[in-house]
Amino acid sequence: MYKTTDYDYHLPEELIAQEPLSKRDRSRLLVLHRESGLIEHRQFNHIGEYLRPGDTLVINDTKVLPARLYGRRKNTGAKIEVLLLEQLEGSRWEVLVKPGRRAKVGDTIVFDDGRRVLMEADIIDSTDTGGRVLEFTYSGQFLELLDRIGTMPLPPYIKKELQDKQRYQTVYAQREGSAAAPTAGLHFTRELLQQLQQQGINVARVLLHVGLGTFRPVKVEDIREHKMHREYYEITPETAGIINKTKERGGRVIAVGTTSVRTLETAAGEDGEIHPAKGWTDIFIYPGYKFKCIDGLITNFHLPKSTLLMLVSAFAGREKIMAAYQEAVKKEYRFFSFGDAMLII
Structure with missing residues (x-):
């Protein structure tokens, strides 16, 4: 569980998405049920079928600098x-x-x-x-x-030039400072977010400026020896209030992206209460971590041996995640920043 090689998998190069789809919310969605390990194959614009009134989506409204x-x-x-x-x-x-x-x-x-x-x-x-x-x-x-x-600092595995630089921004991006996009949010359109809010789902904003350390593979043999990069984050009193009330009422907190997870888990007390905060976080989440706040996660498919793959393995279980990734490769999902999405609930 602590070996870096435990988080390796084979990915055919042709499955690395080189450009975004013409419509953001038409990407595929692999739904992984944490308890049973059941996997469903859907389209992202059907994600509302898995959310309930009173749930809260937590989005990261950072904006990528043309860095x-x-x-x-x-x-x-x-x-x-x-x-x-x-x-x-x-x-x-x-x-x-x-x-x-x-x-x-x-x-x-x-x-x-x-x-x-x-x-x-x-x-x-x-x-x-x-x-x-x-x-x-x-x-x-x-x-x-x-x-x-400046130009957008696309990850090194994307070789194709991006025609529209807004496609490497979420539709809700506001505060500039990231060296990379919080890519799980790229699947949302304004219309889909509005539809979910009409369904009774709350949307709360946090900020985490994504650093390039996100893309660096773990090079030590024992993941516990890995030193995490630090990133700047903020949680406002308003956002903390929305999330805490969601928990009090029995709703679920669904993080949009690993950056939202790291922000929430940094600011959460042992009882799961979110406190308004700002500063730097170098939290490293890997299997064995006890989650304090989140109940679900929307994420993309991550690089082998990456800290992001370790984070989702901590949330859903390493064996279930690796099985889901094998299924995604078999079904020819599109991987990484411009690729398809996964919902873990």
Whole structure:
């Protein structure tokens, strides 16, 4: 249960979704019943059949930054790629750079829109993980400039260029700061959310800015030795109130995505009560973890040996999850960020 190899599985490369479907809610939905292990094959827009009036869906309303920038070194003109990871303070950011060997402390990188320079960044430090710390200088609003010259940082397994960058955002995305999308939410349309609310299902918002550590495989043999990346989260008093009242009335809390799970479980007391909070979480959920808050989970299909696969295994049981993944491969479900969905109840 604690071996990384226990969370490996064979996935044919052609099952890795390279682009989103034309309609968000027409993806397939594998429904896994936790108690019995029963599996059903449905379509995502039928998810309301598994939810009850009084249940609460918890969504993560983070917004993906167009965080991949293409610039050039000021002194040589050599091309360099920058990926924003985390804002440190003011105009300083922790980033990844390619090629990293040539990005030296003291160098300056310039970014333009093909006509004129819009931003410059001085490399002021290196990080323990091989990244760099950049200090940006610019005129105007940083996020507006990013929107002009940045591109969406799609995961490395997606080779196809994204035609519409809004398809890597949820329809309810509000607060910019993520390096990756909370992909379970990509299946919802505004119409489907409205339909569920009319059905008597509550929708509560949390925030967790997704970091690129999400995509990193676990490299230690014993998963208990893995060091989790940290991510910024917020839960408002309003959201805490909605969730606590749901529990009091006997409703279920259904997390939309592993990011919502990590946020809720970070903020939950031992009695399951959610407390308003903000800060950083590096919670690592793997089998043996005792869940305090959530009763159900909507999620995508995750990479082998990933912390996300370990999280869903903690919730549903490793054997049931691995059996469900085998079934999904057999039925040729689409995997990963632009792939199909799973409902675990």
